[in-house]
Amino acid sequence: MQKLGEFKLPHFFNYPPYFTLQPVRDTREKQIQLWKELILDYCKTQKLFVIALEEEFPLFTNTVIERSLTNEAREAFLSALVSEGRAEWMDKGHRKCLILWHRIQDWADILLQFAKDNGLEDGVVTIEEIRFGTESQGTELHGIDRTILNRALKLLEQKGKLVVFKGTSTDDEGIKFSV
Amino acid sequence: MAGNSLPPVNLTDNGRPVLLPNEIECFFLSGVDLLCEDEPNSWFPHLKSGLLILTTHRLLWLPDTAVASSSSASAVHLSSISHIFPNKKSLKSVFASRRIRFQVSPETGSRSVVVTVVVRGKGDFDAFVAKFWENWRGRAWEESEKVASSSSNAVAGAGSASSGSGIYSSDGTVRMVGVSGILRKEQEMWESTDKSLQDAFQDLNALMSKAKEMVMLAEKMRLKLLSGSNSQTNTTNDEEMGSKEEMQELLLSVGIISPVTKESAGALYHQQLSRQLADFVKVPLERSGGIINLIDIYCLFNRARGTELISPDDLLQACSLWEKFDVPIVLRKFDSGVMVIQNKSHSDEEVFTKIKALVMKPDALRAGISPSDAARTLGVAPAMAKEHLLSAESKGILCRDVSPDGFRFYINLFPEIDRDDVYLVKDQGIYPSWVRAIPALG
Numbered sequence: 001m002q003k004l005g006e007f008k009l010p011h012f013f014n015y016p017p018y019f020t021l022q023p024v025r026d027t028r029e030k031q032i033q034l035w036k037e038l039i040l041d042y043c044k045t046q047k048l049f050v051i052a053l054e055e056e057f058p059l060f061t062n063t064v065i066e067r068s069l070t071n072e073a074r075e076a077f078l079s080a081l082v083s084e085g086r087a088e089w090m091d092k093g094h095r096k097c098l099i100l101w102h103r104i105q106d107w108a109d110i111l112l113q114f115a116k117d118n119g120l121e122d123g124v125v126t127i128e129e130i131r132f133g134t135e136s137q138g139t140e141l142h143g144i145d146r147t148i149l150n151r152a153l154k155l156l157e158q159k160g161k162l163v164v165f166k167g168t169s170t171d172d173e174g175i176k177f178s179v
Numbered sequence: 180m181a182g183n184s185l186p187p188v189n190l191t192d193n194g195r196p197v198l199l200p201n202e203i204e205c206f207f208l209s210g211v212d213l214l215c216e217d218e219p220n221s222w223f224p225h226l227k228s229g230l231l232i233l234t235t236h237r238l239l240w241l242p243d244t245a246v247a248s249s250s251s252a253s254a255v256h257l258s259s260i261s262h263i264f265p266n267k268k269s270l271k272s273v274f275a276s277r278r279i280r281f282q283v284s285p286e287t288g289s290r291s292v293v294v295t296v297v298v299r300g301k302g303d304f305d306a307f308v309a310k311f312w313e314n315w316r317g318r319a320w321e322e323s324e325k326v327a328s329s330s331s332n333a334v335a336g337a338g339s340a341s342s343g344s345g346i347y348s349s350d351g352t353v354r355m356v357g358v359s360g361i362l363r364k365e366q367e368m369w370e371s372t373d374k375s376l377q378d379a380f381q382d383l384n385a386l387m388s389k390a391k392e393m394v395m396l397a398e399k400m401r402l403k404l405l406s407g408s409n410s411q412t413n414t415t416n417d418e419e420m421g422s423k424e425e426m427q428e429l430l431l432s433v434g435i436i437s438p439v440t441k442e443s444a445g446a447l448y449h450q451q452l453s454r455q456l457a458d459f460v461k462v463p464l465e466r467s468g469g470i471i472n473l474i475d476i477y478c479l480f481n482r483a484r485g486t487e488l489i490s491p492d493d494l495l496q497a498c499s500l501w502e503k504f505d506v507p508i509v510l511r512k513f514d515s516g517v518m519v520i521q522n523k524s525h526s527d528e529e530v531f532t533k534i535k536a537l538v539m540k541p542d543a544l545r546a547g548i549s550p551s552d553a554a555r556t557l558g559v560a561p562a563m564a565k566e567h568l569l570s571a572e573s574k575g576i577l578c579r580d581v582s583p584d585g586f587r588f589y590i591n592l593f594p595e596i597d598r599d600d601v602y603l604v605k606d607q608g609i610y611p612s613w614v615r616a617i618p619a620l621g
Contacts, residue, residue: 010601011614016547017578017589024573030593037601067582 004058007045010038019067021076035077040086044101049145050090051078051097098147102140107152112161112179114141121179126172184222184285188239188252196232196239196252201322203357205314206233206307210300213240213255217292222285226250228299233311235319238296257315259283261291266308277304279311400426452493453500456480460508460520468558469525473498473510473518475560513566514573527570533557534571538590539609544616547580547587 002009012018012034022028042059043049051057053074060069069077078097081087085103090096102110111130115121118135129135131149136142153175156162162177189197198204211231215223227250232239238255262282277298284291298304404426456476463479464471473494481488489497498510498520507523537556538548554564568588571577577588595610597603604611 008602010596011604011610012592012596012601014617015589015592015613016580016582016587017592020579020581022578022593024575026575027578027591027593030596030598033598034593034596034601037598067580 002064004042005046007042013038013062014065016065016067019062019065019069019073021070021073032077032080036081036084036086039077039081039099040101043099047143049099049148051099053078053095053097098145100148104148104151104155107144107148108155110140111152111156114139115162115177115179120177122177124174124176126167126174128172130175183224183250183253184287184289185224185253185255186286188241188254190241190252194241196241198234199236199320201319201356202234202236203319204232204234206310207231208233208298208300208302208304208307209243210298211240212295212297212299213238214295214297215292216295220292222287222289223283223292223294224250224253226253231296231298233307233314235314235317238311255283255294256320258318258320259286260315263312263315264293279308449493449496449500452489453497453504454506456494456497457501457504457506457508459483464508464520464522467560467563470519470521470559470563472560472562473520476520513570515566515569517562517566519563519566530557530567531571531574531576534567535576535590538577538588539612541616544590544613545618547589549585549587553588 002013018031018034022031039051039059043051053071057074060074062068075094078087078089079094081099082089082097086100088098088100090098114130114136115123115125118125125133127149130141131144131146132142153162153164157164161179162175164173164175166173191197208231210228212228213224213226213231215225226240226242229243229250230241232241237257239252240250240254241252242250260281260283264280264282266279278295280293280295282291282293298307459480460471460476463476467475477491477494480494495510501508501510508520509523510518511521512518533556534553537543537553543552548568550561550565550568553568554561557564557567559567568577572579572588575591575594578591578593580587580589590609590613592610592613595605595608604614
């Protein structure tokens with residue numbers, strides 16, 4: 001099985017037409033589907049949150065068969081993810097895409113679970129600790145993208161599950177749970 | 180005060196000097212004095228601060244109109260100048276006004292005197308001096324005298340043989356000299372062009388009005404034909420039909436398509452052409468594997484005809500008539516817009532089967548096929564093969580691969596891939612065959 005880093009690649013990754021945006025509707029739909037899944041899986045295992053179209057993205061190139069997705073194809077597949085709510089464009093020019101391999105709601109749930117698992121139902125914890133602390137190690141929260149975390153926090157704040165308060169610097173920002 | 184024995188200069192109403200025949204003005208200087216400092220001087224006047232005009236024939240001095248002057252416009256004919264003194268540049272000349280001296284004799288017998296031209300106004304003095312020398316040496320008046328004498332000889336007795344002045348030459352035509360001459364020449368050219376254009380447009384107008392009549396006539400005939408074909412209860416005897424067909428032929432030959440064509444089985448011309456074409460197409464069609472590009476037929480057919488070539492429109496019409504006859508060929512248009520002639524017996528399914536077989540071969544599984552590969556297998560031209568491949572693609576049989584290596588086609592694997600388990604490869608089917616064929620996998 002071919003690998004990209006630690007990621008196991010499916011066989012059809014070596015199928016040259018996979019890298020050409022197909023014109024026939026039915027064929028294209030299937031192709032888009034497969035790419036969407038692949039992108040989400042890859043980002044999840046590699047813990048990637050942002051794809052920049054103009055930069056190198058290992059998944060979009062297959063050096064073995066010497067094929068690479070065109071910009072048009074990349075945008076087509078990412079747009080499909082955006083339409084499904086599994087990604088968001090970060091700029092109007094569609095140059096950067098935020099990948100939500102967990103939806104924001106899912107992240108919110110994960111945060112609550114984290115609070116429960118660590119006895120923080122009424123407790124206080126800093127953003128820094130959530131992202132890089134020892135408690136979060138081994139969980140999906142570890143190394144989470146800042147933007148995504150903020151969105152999840154906002155969601156929970158609106159539901160009254162926590163309060164965000166600012167410290168002296170951004171790293172000192174803290175959360176008080178009230179689960 | 181000296182007398183004035185200089186010949187006068189005739190002026191026009193607007194103060195312009197009247198020139199001698201062939202005389203051309205060359206230089207203007209303002210604020211010029213013409214003085215004679217010789218003693219005694221009985222004939223050269225004291226001309227102060229006037230306009231000096233150097234011509235090919237004379238030096239004209241005109242009084243400054245702004246200043247009331249007792250002097251009148253006078254002329255010194257260059258032929259009366261015996262000597263021009265070279266300009267000596269001295270210290271004095273740097274500070275004084277520029278001046279040049281010449282020796283001149285009057286028409287009358289008086290003594291020659293030295294006249295000084297004092298230039299107080301602005302002007303390129305050196306250029307003037309150079310031109311002065313040039314004109315004096317050029318002796319243009321001798322030329323004009325010759326011409327004048329010869330032309331006055333030619334115009335024997337006819338009153339107005341004038342060594343007259345100004346713009347009219349001795350034979351009365353307008354003289355084309357000087358800048359005004361150039362302008363006049365241009366003007367004449369414009370006028371003659373204008374006239375010939377007008378004449379041309381007269382013809383065009385005549386043509387247009389005739390064309391209008393033609394169009395009305397054609398309309399009348401068209402309506403008559405239409406009404407004639409609709410009224411089937413009326414006499415449909417052969418004579419009338421014959422004349423009607425004649426009319427259609429006539430209209431066609433003038434380039435007007437009869438509207439009846441679609442209703443009847445088409446004009447005779449196209450019918451005949453259609454049959455002829457069907458016969459002709461048999462051989463090339465076989466040679467190219469049962470399918471041939473319409474453009475190729477157009478070229479082949481016209482080449483065979485030699486003369487009386489047909490137009491693309493004729494060809495299209497002829498092909499479209501085939502469905503009305505019992506011919507084994509059809510005109511077909513692909514999605515890409517390419518038009519071909521193919522056998523009725525031609526089956527797309529057959530072609531697709533052949534393509535599928537080709538594309539499942541191990542080499543094709545690995546590297547796909549190009550239109551040339553398909554052309555070889557199908558026995559048709561590469562352009563035709565490409566059309567077949569594109570049809571197969573649109574049916575979901577093939578997938579395209581576009582890369583710097585070119586445009587290739589592979590068997591379509593996408594339907595075989597399980598979206599819920601992308602790593603799953605069944606034991607049987609196209610997908611496993613493909614996986615087995617690829618050395619990189621496994």
